[in-house]
Amino acid sequence: MILRNATPADASAVAALGSEAFCAAFAYLYRPEDLNAFLAASHSTEKAAAEIADPAMRVHLAVGDAGELLGLCKLVLACGWPEHARTERVVELKQLYTDPAATGRGIGAALMDWALAEAAALDAGEMQLSVWSGNDGAQRFYSRYGFAKMADIHFIVGEQRDEEFLFAKLL
Template sequence: MTLRLATQQDAAAIADLGRRAFIAKFGHLYSAANLAMFLDDAHSPAKVLKELADPAMKVAVMEDDGRIASFCKIVKSSGLPAHTPALRPMELKQLYTDPDQIGRGHGARLMDWALAEARRWGADEMQLSVYADNPDAQRFYRRYGMDKVADITFTVGDHVDPEFLFAGAL
């Protein structure tokens, strides 16, 4: 497995993986129309290209035999609602793994990378949003010192999900 920064040539593969991972974990929660609209907006090659060009965002990928198996997107300044006294919070936007590759250590390596980048940026806190009914993800982030600081929401079309804002000091 190789961890590296994503390039523009990775956009289609990242978008595809984002779509597949989201559908596998959360697709059953939404109507077909809401899901399609969300995926077209959040996990399109055009959206990934825009993110890769953003100097305030970094995207890392894990490759397995030349194929992108996981990715992580981080943003220098958190766009999540302010619920902590952090002065320089950064945001972990997405950490997705191919559903067939879960449990192989990709998430841990990407999380270590994200924390190291956040510290290089001078961030004083990492923040992320996690689905309220996703105890596996919550357990994973707690291993890295993150915990729930607020109840928030996540909207997919006209469907509103309960989410938790997780945060951890750096």
């Protein structure tokens, strides 16, 4: 596995993996029309290209030996929930996705290690992230890294409002 920053040429693969990973974990929760609209807005090639080009974001990839995209991590260099910020400089872990077929290979851990190191290099004092209230596995993963629940928040997909947890960690 090679860890590297995303380039504009990666936009299509980033969009595809984002959509695939989101659907593998959450598609069953949503009406098809809501899911399709969400994916078109949040996981399109255009959206991925804009995020990769955005100087206020960092997109990091885990790539396999054959060049296949195994995972991705998006770090937003701004606070997503300023009302819950405990330090002056807060970053948001926007997405940490692995290829559903590659789960359990240490990809998520490698990407989380990168995100924490990147946040430290940016002199961030805190990292925030949102996690679905029903995703116990992700909550355990984040807890192992020292993240703790800070607040109840919401995530909207179409007409559905999901109960989410805001997790945060002081750095």
